[in-house]
Amino acid sequence: MNVTPSTESSSSATAIQSRFLRACKRLPVDATPVWLMRQAGRYMEEYRALRTQHPILELIKQPDLAAEVTMQPIRAYNLDAAIIFADILPPLEGMGLNLEFIKGEGPVIHNPIRSRADVEALRLPDPTESLWFTLEAIKLVRKQLDPRGIPLIGFSGAPFTLASYAIEGGSSKNYLHTKGLMMSDAPTWHLLMEKLSEVVGNYLLAQAKAGAQALQFFDSWVGALSPADYREYILPHSRHAIDIARQGNVPIIHFGTNTSGMLNLIQEAGGDVIGVDWHIDLDTAWDSLKPETAVQGNLDPVTLLAPWPEIEKRTREILDRVKGRPGHIFNLGHGILPGTPVDNVRHLIDFVHEYTSIQH
Amino acid sequence: MNVTPSTESSSSATAIQSRFLRACKRLPVDATPVWLMRQAGRYMEEYRALRTQHPILELIKQPDLAAEVTMQPIRAYNLDAAIIFADILPPLEGMGLNLEFIKGEGPVIHNPIRSRADVEALRLPDPTESLWFTLEAIKLVRKQLDPRGIPLIGFSGAPFTLASYAIEGGSSKNYLHTKGLMMSDAPTWHLLMEKLSEVVGNYLLAQAKAGAQALQFFDSWVGALSPADYREYILPHSRHAIDIARQGNVPIIHFGTNTSGMLNLIQEAGGDVIGVDWHIDLDTAWDSLKPETAVQGNLDPVTLLAPWPEIEKRTREILDRVKGRPGHIFNLGHGILPGTPVDNVRHLIDFVHEYTSIQH
Numbered sequence: 001m002n003v004t005p006s007t008e009s010s011s012s013a014t015a016i017q018s019r020f021l022r023a024c025k026r027l028p029v030d031a032t033p034v035w036l037m038r039q040a041g042r043y044m045e046e047y048r049a050l051r052t053q054h055p056i057l058e059l060i061k062q063p064d065l066a067a068e069v070t071m072q073p074i075r076a077y078n079l080d081a082a083i084i085f086a087d088i089l090p091p092l093e094g095m096g097l098n099l100e101f102i103k104g105e106g107p108v109i110h111n112p113i114r115s116r117a118d119v120e121a122l123r124l125p126d127p128t129e130s131l132w133f134t135l136e137a138i139k140l141v142r143k144q145l146d147p148r149g150i151p152l153i154g155f156s157g158a159p160f161t162l163a164s165y166a167i168e169g170g171s172s173k174n175y176l177h178t179k180g181l182m183m184s185d186a187p188t189w190h191l192l193m194e195k196l197s198e199v200v201g202n203y204l205l206a207q208a209k210a211g212a213q214a215l216q217f218f219d220s221w222v223g224a225l226s227p228a229d230y231r232e233y234i235l236p237h238s239r240h241a242i243d244i245a246r247q248g249n250v251p252i253i254h255f256g257t258n259t260s261g262m263l264n265l266i267q268e269a270g271g272d273v274i275g276v277d278w279h280i281d282l283d284t285a286w287d288s289l290k291p292e293t294a295v296q297g298n299l300d301p302v303t304l305l306a307p308w309p310e311i312e313k314r315t316r317e318i319l320d321r322v323k324g325r326p327g328h329i330f331n332l333g334h335g336i337l338p339g340t341p342v343d344n345v346r347h348l349i350d351f352v353h354e355y356t357s358i359q360h
Numbered sequence: 361m362n363v364t365p366s367t368e369s370s371s372s373a374t375a376i377q378s379r380f381l382r383a384c385k386r387l388p389v390d391a392t393p394v395w396l397m398r399q400a401g402r403y404m405e406e407y408r409a410l411r412t413q414h415p416i417l418e419l420i421k422q423p424d425l426a427a428e429v430t431m432q433p434i435r436a437y438n439l440d441a442a443i444i445f446a447d448i449l450p451p452l453e454g455m456g457l458n459l460e461f462i463k464g465e466g467p468v469i470h471n472p473i474r475s476r477a478d479v480e481a482l483r484l485p486d487p488t489e490s491l492w493f494t495l496e497a498i499k500l501v502r503k504q505l506d507p508r509g510i511p512l513i514g515f516s517g518a519p520f521t522l523a524s525y526a527i528e529g530g531s532s533k534n535y536l537h538t539k540g541l542m543m544s545d546a547p548t549w550h551l552l553m554e555k556l557s558e559v560v561g562n563y564l565l566a567q568a569k570a571g572a573q574a575l576q577f578f579d580s581w582v583g584a585l586s587p588a589d590y591r592e593y594i595l596p597h598s599r600h601a602i603d604i605a606r607q608g609n610v611p612i613i614h615f616g617t618n619t620s621g622m623l624n625l626i627q628e629a630g631g632d633v634i635g636v637d638w639h640i641d642l643d644t645a646w647d648s649l650k651p652e653t654a655v656q657g658n659l660d661p662v663t664l665l666a667p668w669p670e671i672e673k674r675t676r677e678i679l680d681r682v683k684g685r686p687g688h689i690f691n692l693g694h695g696i697l698p699g700t701p702v703d704n705v706r707h708l709i710d711f712v713h714e715y716t717s718i719q720h
Binding site: 174175176179180183184223225226227228229258259260261262278279280281284285298300301302303305306307310314317337339 | 544
């Protein structure tokens with residue numbers, strides 16, 4: 001199945017009015033926009049029902065199913081943006097890595113990268129061929145979202161985070177192999193990161209062309225590094241990927257965790273919106289960034305498992321720290337955890353809107 | 361076996377001249393002092409040999425064995441401080457929790473705390489009875505260290521880090537149970553933390569009385585929290601424990617990881633020296649603290665598995681950022697990893713001394 005890259009405008013007339021896209025540009029909004037990382041997923045009954053019939057990679061690779069999962073939280077709550085249902089790892093498959101999701105263990109790569117030859121063998125596929133299913137899902141979802149005036153976010157794993165999975169062969173605690181390659185063989189490291197940044201940049205650009213109205217660059221695990229290593233071994237490659245994606249003319253959200261000590265470097269690599277996890281006060285984080293920056297965050301995801309008064313208290317504190325500065329997108333500091341009660345999610349979204357509405 | 365609390369002065373005449381203790385007080389030093397978290401342990405052949413004969417809790421609970429392990433790295437390298445061989449978890453045993461170290465899994469607590477009744481049942485034992493073995497080991501080690509002029513560091517897990525093990529029953533990724541208790545039952549949380557802070561404070565004070573010339577307060581996992589939660593649920597209890605320990609009149613090192621966004625709060629809780637992991641530039645961290653602060657850190661432990669030129673490059677960068685400010689203790693940002701080559705450890709310690717010596 002082939003997907004012809006779309007040439008349609010990346011933002012529809014309705015969507016440009018959306019709170020989410022306005023906040024990305026730091027324009028005034030009638031209430032703070034909210035979306036939640038992993039807003040579609042295991043905590044929702046509708047999703048679990050689908051998962052009993054389809055393995056996760058099937059949900060991702062069948063565009064109609066990916067579109068359905070993307071829409072589940074949109075139908076359930078008053079969210080201000082949808083995010084395409086996909087995963088950060090499929091881009092590695094097209095490069096030649098064998099990806100499998102193993103129950104109870106998570107993602108596993110059966111042929112991890114360990115040598116120069118492994119890196120040289122990596123292919124740079126055209127995303128319209130290797131990742132056609134996500135691009136097709138984006139088109140399907142846009143048809144359902146546009147009448148609602150809700151914009152769609154596309155995303156990709158960032159080069160470092162993809163490299164860490166590709167090298168470790170799965171998730172990791174200390175990133176021994178990843179940092180080992182980085183510290184012991186800089187030329188091979190940079191070759192790998194160059195290849196990944198091309199793939200990531202082109203994938204993001206293809207998503208914008210397919211209809212994604214914003215793009216999130218997920219560097220989830222980059223906080224494992226020191227700022228000095230980030231600057232030397234990651235930043236140029238993240239910047240290259242983001243520069244390619246910028247040709248899509250849609251806002252880019254640059255997200256990481258445990259980055260409190262290097263948010264300025266994350267920004268230097270690029271992005272219109274900087275994601276902030278919960279390990280730093282949002283205003284402190286914001287003050288460390290350039291004045292024209294929008295920010296996204298920063299509630300601890302565990303909070304959503306607490307009783308409502310505790311959720312409200314912590315949400316209110318974040319919103320009070322923002323004090324009406326333009327360009328805040330409310331979100332968790334990382335993805336929703338399995339076991340999160342859906343009523344808490346609904347209540348949170350409504351509370352953020354109510355508390356920040358112009359009538360407030 | 362009973363241990364009479366010692367009334368001897370906490371620092372000997374030789375030790376007061378030590379680089380390490382001078383740096384804790386921000387006095388001039390002839391070279392930057394170095395010690396390394398987990399400097400005794402699995403990466404050393406001598407240690408692995410002992411471990412084939414004794415389970416880890418036996419090494420900790422037999423004072424002569426604990427003293428021997430403490431001395432192994434002191435004999436092998438030019439370290440500026442020893443740290444008593446112990447673990448952060450034994451204080452929980454005296455409170456009534458059943459601790460076991462399971463091969464391949466790490467520490468497990470068989471009766472984790474989940475209810476108010478569990479917290480109420482916790483005992484507050486006298487550390488000279490429940491933890492006599494570590495106090496006795498401190499006395500034995502001091503006899504071997506004093507002739508060398510090398511000071512001894514005692515330590516304890518901090519209340520939050522101990523609470524997280526006590527509640528989760530072992531190590532954790534998301535701290536769901538710990539944060540769950542904290543967010544859903546504040547009175548029980550505070551009762552637990554009050555009990556832990558008493559136990560921790562008294563244990564640290566007992567170590568100073570037994571001869572420890574500095575104390576490290578290990579809040580290894582506190583970076584899992586938001587600054588707001590730290591301020592409300594942790595800080596008062598950490599401060600209480602540190603206030604008790606301060607009666608020992610020895611410098612206190614306050615250590616955590618992933619605390620880049622809340623180092624000021626860590627300092628507010630107390631400590632003469634603030635531990636800084638590798639996720640923030642050391643000078644940036646230092647600038648966020650009060651001017652009279654000493655700091656400890658901040659090399660990524662994975663670095664020690666890299667080729668020497670890479671280790672030297674990163675070590676040099678840290679030392680250059682310090683630029684001769686008084687009060688820097690060189691250390692890793694967390695413990696030495698298993699598999700670290702001993703030659704790299706030796707070379708690192710010598711390099712720090714050489715590079716920072718007054719002749720430099």
